[in-house]
Amino acid sequence: MTLLAVERIKLFTTRSPWWCALVTLAVTIGFAALVVGNSNDAEFAATVASTQFGYGFGMAVIMVLAALSVTTEYRFGTIRTTFQAVPQRSSALLAKAVVVAALALVIGEISAFGSWFVGTLLKPNADLALNSAADWINVTGVGVLYALAAVIAVAVGILLRHSAGAIALLLIYALAVESLVQLIPGVGKDVYKWMPFNMAERFLTGDGASNGGRAAGAGPMSTAALSQGWALAYFAAFALVLLVSAIAVAKKRDA
Amino acid sequence: MIEAAGLTKRYGKTLAVNNLTFSVEPGQVTGFLGPNGAGKSTTMRMILGLDNPTAGEVRIGGKRYHELKNPLRTVGALLDAKWVHPNRSARAHLKWLSVSNKIPLTRVDEVLDIVGLTSVAGKRAGGFSLGMSQRLGIAGALLGDPEVLLFDEPVNGLDPEGILWIRKFMHRLADEGRTVFVSSHLLSEMALTASNLVVIGKGQLISQSSTKDFVARAAENTVKVRSPQLGELRAALVAASATVTSADGGILVSGMDSDKIGELAAAHHIVLHELSPQTGSLEQAFMQITGDAVEYHTGLDAAFEPTR
Numbered sequence: 001m002t003l004l005a006v007e008r009i010k011l012f013t014t015r016s017p018w019w020c021a022l023v024t025l026a027v028t029i030g031f032a033a034l035v036v037g038n039s040n041d042a043e044f045a046a047t048v049a050s051t052q053f054g055y056g057f058g059m060a061v062i063m064v065l066a067a068l069s070v071t072t073e074y075r076f077g078t079i080r081t082t083f084q085a086v087p088q089r090s091s092a093l094l095a096k097a098v099v100v101a102a103l104a105l106v107i108g109e110i111s112a113f114g115s116w117f118v119g120t121l122l123k124p125n126a127d128l129a130l131n132s133a134a135d136w137i138n139v140t141g142v143g144v145l146y147a148l149a150a151v152i153a154v155a156v157g158i159l160l161r162h163s164a165g166a167i168a169l170l171l172i173y174a175l176a177v178e179s180l181v182q183l184i185p186g187v188g189k190d191v192y193k194w195m196p197f198n199m200a201e202r203f204l205t206g207d208g209a210s211n212g213g214r215a216a217g218a219g220p221m222s223t224a225a226l227s228q229g230w231a232l233a234y235f236a237a238f239a240l241v242l243l244v245s246a247i248a249v250a251k252k253r254d255a
Numbered sequence: 256m257i258e259a260a261g262l263t264k265r266y267g268k269t270l271a272v273n274n275l276t277f278s279v280e281p282g283q284v285t286g287f288l289g290p291n292g293a294g295k296s297t298t299m300r301m302i303l304g305l306d307n308p309t310a311g312e313v314r315i316g317g318k319r320y321h322e323l324k325n326p327l328r329t330v331g332a333l334l335d336a337k338w339v340h341p342n343r344s345a346r347a348h349l350k351w352l353s354v355s356n357k358i359p360l361t362r363v364d365e366v367l368d369i370v371g372l373t374s375v376a377g378k379r380a381g382g383f384s385l386g387m388s389q390r391l392g393i394a395g396a397l398l399g400d401p402e403v404l405l406f407d408e409p410v411n412g413l414d415p416e417g418i419l420w421i422r423k424f425m426h427r428l429a430d431e432g433r434t435v436f437v438s439s440h441l442l443s444e445m446a447l448t449a450s451n452l453v454v455i456g457k458g459q460l461i462s463q464s465s466t467k468d469f470v471a472r473a474a475e476n477t478v479k480v481r482s483p484q485l486g487e488l489r490a491a492l493v494a495a496s497a498t499v500t501s502a503d504g505g506i507l508v509s510g511m512d513s514d515k516i517g518e519l520a521a522a523h524h525i526v527l528h529e530l531s532p533q534t535g536s537l538e539q540a541f542m543q544i545t546g547d548a549v550e551y552h553t554g555l556d557a558a559f560e561p562t563r
Contacts, residue, residue, distance in 0.1 A: 006355040013347035014340055077338030080305050081395070084332060085355040087304050087321035254306040 003086065003095035010078075011069060011099055020065035021107050025114060028058035028142075032115035036122045046126035048135045049211035049221065051119035052204070055142045056197075058111050059149045060171055066100045066150035067166040070157030083255045090247045097154045097243055104150035108143030134209035137228070141204045144232070148200070148239040149174075155242035158250050173197075193225040196238040202231035256281055256434055257302060257403060261311030264297050264458075271297045273458040274311065279436045279451075281402065284429045286449030286466065287438035290545055294458035295438040296334065299407050302436075303332055315403055325356040331396030332405040336388035341381025345372055345391050348380060349398060358399050366394040386417045393424070403434040410444060422448050442541040446470050456545035472544070478513045481505035481529035488525050495519060505529060 011017055031054025039046040073079040086092040116139050120128045130136050153170055160166040174197050182192045192198055202224035205211065211221060224231055257279040264272040272294040279285045289295050300306040302313050304320035312319065315330055323329050339348050349363040367373045370390040375383070380391060389409060396404055406425070410418045425448055429435045439445050445452060445466065452469045454461040462469060481504055482488050489506060492499050497511040505528075508516055513532045520527050 002354065002357065006351050009347065009351040009354060010340075010343075013344065013351070014342045016342075072340065076340050077335055078340050080300075080334070081338050081352070082355075083305055084303050085327050085352055087323070087326060252307075254300070 003091055004099055006086070007092075007096045007099040010096075011103065014072070016068050016072070017065055017103065020061055020068075021103075024058040024061045024065075024107050025111050027061060028052075028054040028111040029114045029118050030054065031057065032118050033122060036119040036126075039123065039126070046119060046123045046128060047211045048116065048119075048128055048130065048138050049205055049208075051116045051128065052112060052138055052142060054115065055108075055112065055145070055204070056175070056201075058108070058142075059146055060175060062104045062107065062146045063149050063153035063170045063174065064167050066104065066153035067157040067170055068163060069096065069100050070154055071161060071163040071166050074161040075163060080255050089251050089255075093154075093158060093247050093250055094243075097151050100154055101147040101150045104146040105143045108146030109140065112139045112142035132209060134206050137206065138204055138210035141232075145200050145204060145235070148236055151239040151243050152196075155239070155246035158246035189223070193223050195224075196235050198222055198224045199226065199231040199234045199238075202226065203228055203235060256316050257313065257436060259298070259302070259311070259313040262298065262301060262308055262313055263310040264294070264301060264306060265309045271458050272301070272308075275455065275458070275460050276311075277453045277460060277463050279434055279453070281434040282429060282432050283451055284425050284435045284437060284449045285451040285453060286445035287436055287453050287455070288442060288445050288541075289438075289440065289455040289461075290542075291440050293440075293455050293545075295440075295455065296407055297458075298455075299332070299334055299405055299436075299438060302405060303330070303334070325358075325399070327352065327356040327399035327401065328358065329399070329401050330403045330405065331399060331401040332407075333389070333392035333396045333409060334405070334407045336385065336392040339380040339388065339391060342379050344377050345380055345383075345394075346376040348391065349394060352395055352398055356399055362398060362400075366397045369397060370394045385412045386414065389413060389417065389421070393421075401433070404428055404436070406435075406437045408438055408440070410439070418444075442470070442538060454545070461545060477507045477509045477533045478511070478516055479505055479507055479529060479531045479533055480516060480527060482520070482525055482527050484525045487523060488520060488527075491519055491523050491525070492516070507533070 032051045035050050035053040036046045038044075039050060044050075073082065082092055083089055116128065116130075119126075130139060153166070156170055157166045160169065178192070178195045178197050181195060182188045184191065202220070202222035205221040206228040208220045226234055259278070260276050262272055262275040263270070275294075275298060287295050287298070297306060301308050302315070302320065315323065320326060320330070345367065346363060349366065350360065352358075353360055353363055364373070364376075367376050370393050372387065372390055372394060375387065380388065383391065393409070396406070409421050413421065425435050425437060437445075437448060439448075449466050451464070452466050453463045454469065479502060480488065485506060489499050492508055492511065495511065497516075498509045500507045513530050517527070517530055
């Protein structure tokens with residue numbers, strides 16, 4: 001508990017988490033307003049899934065926040081002060097991951113429900129009621145994904161130690177590389193089915209039920225190979241494996 | 256009490272610290288002296304468990320750093336005054352440090368008062384001058400009221416007032432019975448601050464002694480002698496157990512003062528053309544002692560290299 005309190009103080013006594021939280025909310029709710037506002041009942045009906053259209057961009061901002069929470073410590077040398085105060089490096093880094101993930105969870109839930117709420121304001125007549133498990137997962141799941149994405153970003157931050165490198169890697173991977181894998185001839189599409197952020201999308205949107213009002217037979221929004229629950233487990237396992245390896249590296253390395 | 260035994264750190268091919276064994280006693284200020292790049296900071300980082308030694312170990316009061324429970328209460332250290340997040344206030348910086356080691360938060364205002372930063376406690380540390388940053392770093396080191404204190408080049412870049420303040424401060428800490436270990440590359444500074452010296456060069460221990468002894472050794476005067484019968488004189492001096500080195504146009508004699516050399520020359524009927532005592536500065540003498548142990552020589556260094 002002590003270490004969680006320490007990391008909480010460290011996180012909230014700098015400005016970047018506040019800015020990142022604000023930007024996340026602006027991006028996700030802004031996209032929800034755009035997508036829902038431009039929907040029409042015939043072809044592109046507003047759905048619960050469409051209110052969460054911008055979650056991926058919000059997740060990118062969350063990963064920046066999470067990566068910065070570690071890389072700024074390396075940049076300013078406070079990681080050494082931290083290890084001096086808490087020589088048990090794994091506990092210190094684990095506490096940081098937990099605190100950042102918790103913050104990401106909160107931001108994620110606020111942004112998801114905010115997006116959904118803006119959607120219901122803009123299209124009061126559309127079927128945006130949260131009346132199925134799929135609908136609920138599609139909204140509440142955003143916070144869970146943000147928390148796991150934050151863990152991934154903390155791990156990458158620990159491994160790379162440089163803000164620019166860690167952020168570039170995370171953003172390019174999550175926003176571009178993963179979907180570009182599909183373009184590899186032959187195996188591309190099969191490999192993509194197992195990519196972590198594709199799995200995350202699968203967890204959020206399942207078999208497409210939350211996107212129900214759209215053209216019938218559109219099917220699942222993600223091609224990932226696992227079912228909704230297993231997709232979450234897969235994404236979570238990916239995040240944990242990264243974190244554990246990052247902590248193992250940090251323990252051996254000179255601070 | 257700090258005890259290093261066979262401490263060694265290798266970075267790739269460079270041996271930054273080589274088989275260093277020394278001990279630092281409580282109740283006095285011990286200087287850690289060596290030229291830039293001698294391995295002082297690396298050693299300090301190994302004491303704090305930040306860098307892992309390639310071989311050997313260092314113990315604080317019999318324990319390794321990571322075995323200490325709430326280590327800030329045993330060891331306070333200022334290795335780099337800039338290890339503070341620039342957007343965090345001085346008070347917030349000290350607050351998270353105290354929480355991490357279960358130090359009561361009232362202690363934060365106490366140490367801010369001790370170092371005289373109370374009025375700027377709420378300001379962001381990024382806007383601090385070097386002197387203020389050093390004070391904040393010292394506040395962080397004092398937070399846990401530790402028995403052992405480490406300071407890495409604490410007077411670097413400070414104005415005379417700051418230097419005086421730190422010097423008095425260390426004496427006070429030592430008088431309270433604490434172990435104070437301060438690194439510096441300036442012998443003149445250490446001569447005023449420390450009562451004991453651990454001297455290293457190129458990662459190796461050169462000496463551990465009282466400052467008085469070291470300064471006496473360092474300031475040992477040499478005498479320059481020129482004579483047409485240099486060979487005879489040299490033999491006579493060596494026979495009288497003085498140390499003789501060649502210098503341009505003559506010899507440098509140490510371990511014997513000019514009176515004795517003159518008498519010796521007269522006794523052997525040797526003509527002297529010059530007999531001049533050389534008093535070098537403390538820094539020159541220090542360079543002579545650590546001579547070959549300077550890591551980064553410059554062309555300028557070579558030009559000023561003391562003749563031997």
